[in-house]
Amino acid sequence: MIAAVNQWAYVAAAYAIVVGTLVGYVARTIALGRRAGRRLPPGERRWM
Amino acid sequence: MFRDAALVAGKDLRLEWRSRVTTNQVMPFAVLVLVLFAFALDPDRRILVEATPGLFWLAVLFSALLAIQRAFVVESIDGVRDGLRLSGLDPAGIFLGKAAGIAVHLLALELVLGAGVAVFYGAHLGSPVLLVLTCLAATTGLASAGSLYGVLAAGLRVRETILPLLLLPVVAPVLIGATQAFEAGFRGTPADGWRWFGLLAVFALMYTIIGLFAFDPLLEEA
Amino acid sequence: MTPDPTRSSLAGRGAPAGTSGFWRADPSGTGSRGSRVIGTLALVGLAVLALFALVLSPSDAGPNASVNEFGEMVRILYVHVPVAIICFLAFAVTAFASAMVLWRKTEFWDLLAAASAEVGVVFTVLTLITGSLWGHVAWGTWWEWDARLTSTALLLVLFVGYLALRRAITDPQVRARRAAIAGLIAFADVPIVHFSVDWWRSLHQPATITRFDPTIDGIELFTLMLGMVVFLTTYVWLMIHRFRLQYVQARLDDRGLDVALEERRAEASAALATTAGIRQ
Numbered sequence: 250m251i252a253a254v255n256q257w258a259y260v261a262a263a264y265a266i267v268v269g270t271l272v273g274y275v276a277r278t279i280a281l282g283r284r285a286g287r288r289l290p291p292g293e294r295r296w297m
Numbered sequence: 298m299f300r301d302a303a304l305v306a307g308k309d310l311r312l313e314w315r316s317r318v319t320t321n322q323v324m325p326f327a328v329l330v331l332v333l334f335a336f337a338l339d340p341d342r343r344i345l346v347e348a349t350p351g352l353f354w355l356a357v358l359f360s361a362l363l364a365i366q367r368a369f370v371v372e373s374i375d376g377v378r379d380g381l382r383l384s385g386l387d388p389a390g391i392f393l394g395k396a397a398g399i400a401v402h403l404l405a406l407e408l409v410l411g412a413g414v415a416v417f418y419g420a421h422l423g424s425p426v427l428l429v430l431t432c433l434a435a436t437t438g439l440a441s442a443g444s445l446y447g448v449l450a451a452g453l454r455v456r457e458t459i460l461p462l463l464l465l466p467v468v469a470p471v472l473i474g475a476t477q478a479f480e481a482g483f484r485g486t487p488a489d490g491w492r493w494f495g496l497l498a499v500f501a502l503m504y505t506i507i508g509l510f511a512f513d514p515l516l517e518e519a
Numbered sequence: 520m521t522p523d524p525t526r527s528s529l530a531g532r533g534a535p536a537g538t539s540g541f542w543r544a545d546p547s548g549t550g551s552r553g554s555r556v557i558g559t560l561a562l563v564g565l566a567v568l569a570l571f572a573l574v575l576s577p578s579d580a581g582p583n584a585s586v587n588e589f590g591e592m593v594r595i596l597y598v599h600v601p602v603a604i605i606c607f608l609a610f611a612v613t614a615f616a617s618a619m620v621l622w623r624k625t626e627f628w629d630l631l632a633a634a635s636a637e638v639g640v641v642f643t644v645l646t647l648i649t650g651s652l653w654g655h656v657a658w659g660t661w662w663e664w665d666a667r668l669t670s671t672a673l674l675l676v677l678f679v680g681y682l683a684l685r686r687a688i689t690d691p692q693v694r695a696r697r698a699a700i701a702g703l704i705a706f707a708d709v710p711i712v713h714f715s716v717d718w719w720r721s722l723h724q725p726a727t728i729t730r731f732d733p734t735i736d737g738i739e740l741f742t743l744m745l746g747m748v749v750f751l752t753t754y755v756w757l758m759i760h761r762f763r764l765q766y767v768q769a770r771l772d773d774r775g776l777d778v779a780l781e782e783r784r785a786e787a788s789a790a791l792a793t794t795a796g797i798r799q
Contacts, residue, residue: 256656259653260592262652270641271645271753274757282549
């Protein structure tokens with residue numbers, strides 16, 4: 250039983266780190282994109 | 298191609314003959330590394346004897362970084378790099394020449410370091426044939442991977458710091474293979490060492506082929 | 520390789536200039552309607568994956584356990600395995616795009632290689648962290664010099680070096696060529712690193728990682744496949760955005776000098792205005 254609780258801690262840590270890192274990375278990517286997009290004059294704001 | 302290679306290698310070796318940077322600076326550094334390992338590990342040769350192959354190749358790797366940097370700094374000053382590019386020499390030949398020049402430096406280094414470990418660490422050269430062939434294969438691999446990354450990092454502001462970061466992980470197999478082969482060589486059981494020699498030979502062949510093809514696009518740049 | 524966005528095969532697919540379409544990024548950022556759909560799918564998928572992986576799928580214990588009896592730890596594999604596969608996929612994409620750079624010499628492949636390497640590095644870090652958490656229970660240590668673990672760590676360093684090289688070169692054409700070769704070498708190194716580390720380890724002890732029981736079926740297999748799909752969707756979303764970010768960055772670098780000069784001038788005049796205001 251104690252082993253199982255301990256294992257849940259590892260599982261929770263793994264999921265928290267994966268989701269947390271990805272969310273952070275996504276947020277940073279969006280923020281960087283906004284900032285970079287604003288610095289480009291409207292005429293050149295066309296990509297893909 | 299081979300004539301161009303001989304030209305480039307000859308130029309680099311003549312340059313070394315006149316400046317003596319490798320003999321007067323890199324070789325003493327390599328021996329110093331051996332002495333520092335002894336200070337760091339232990340005074341009574343117990344760990345040292347076991348760790349000799351690894352320490353030998355680590356010393357070779359660190360000194361190789363210096364030698365490679367030197368080989369390409371020589372090109373970037375006074376626009377020799379542009380000279381090489383415009384000279385009409387075959388890029389594959391330039392690569393072979395550079396790699397051969399570095400390889401000669403490294404072999405000389407390994408000779409000195411080999412004497413160093415024999416004297417300082419009491420290494421016993423059990424099967425010399427395996428040891429010499431391992432040195433040759435590992436040196437070819439290091440020299441060709443080294444010239445590739447040397448030219449990748451050449452001319453950058455951060456070349457001194459980026460070359461180790463790029464080169465060391467790539468040559469990790471050389472460190473592993475050469476260390477294992479040397480362990481077998483020092484023990485005098487060469488049968489264990491030959492497959493590591495094979496790995497080193499494959500590595501050397503692979504990076505020589507990559508270099509022969511990659512130097513063309515790398516040198517044609519603005 | 521002239522950076523003319525209107526002639527690029529990517530810009531202006533379908534919709535006319537200025538309007539925002541399904542694949543056209545809206546002007547304020549790197550998002551588009553298409554990427555928003557993919558992002559929503561990834562988020563929903565992640566929630567469903569959490570439900571299946573953490574609640575609905577059974578623990579690997581009791582009468583139905585696999586030979587390994589992983590217990591609750593089996594749940595880590597539902598993220599670890601897909602993340603690891605995506606990290607190798609990302610680097611394979613970088614290597615392929617690098618080869619295409621040397622062949623076609625277009626900006627598209629260069630930016631794709633860069634974007635995929637960036638995303639791949641993040642996934643490699645996650646692979647190592649989840650693998651380490653797994654190992655701490657399975658082996659009792661955070662790190663074993665296991666063949667797969669060690670070669671993955673080397674892979675991480677190789678591509679961190681690749682990205683560092685990209686950052687160190689300013690001329691886009693020189694960067695494209697050198698980075699392409701560095702990316703190809705790094706990827707070609709993977710099998711030889713793997714073999715050497717594998718042999719090196721097998722000298723001392725057999726491989727430490729017990730392979731995930733390949734005969735799994737039912738809900739476990741479904742959860743694993745779901746994990747694959749969810750992280751693949753996340754990878755695609757990240758790739759779209761990182762690629763567009765690279766593209767905008769390249770356009771900004773093209774204009775870089777005059778924009779920076781203009782900003783300086785604006786700053787200077789604003790500073791002058793404020794000092795003038797203070798003096799009054």
